[in-house]
Amino acid sequence: MFGLGTQELLIILVLVMIVFGAGKLPQVGGALGKGLRNFKKGMNDADAEIEEAQVESIEKKEDKKDD
Numbered sequence: 001m002f003g004l005g006t007q008e009l010l011i012i013l014v015l016v017m018i019v020f021g022a023g024k025l026p027q028v029g030g031a032l033g034k035g036l037r038n039f040k041k042g043m044n045d046a047d048a049e050i051e052e053a054q055v056e057s058i059e060k061k062e063d064k065k066d067d
Contacts, residue, residue, distance in 0.1 A: 016028070
C-alpha cells in the first residue's frame with residue numbers, strides 16, 4: 001500500500017488524532033469517503049465520455065468510407 005509499513009501507518013494515525021482529535025475522526029473519515037466516491041464517479045464519467053467520443057469518431061470514419 002504505497003510502500004508504507006505498519007510503523008508509518010501508526011505514526012500517521014497518531015498525527016491525525018493529535019491534529020483532529022478523537023471526536024472528529026468519524027467526520028474526517030466520512031468526508032474522506034465522500035471525496036473518494038466523488039473522485040471515482042468523476043473518473044468513471046470521464047472514461048465513459050472518452051469512450052463515447054471514440055465510438056463517434058469511428059462511426060464518422062466508417063460513414064466517410066461508405067460515401
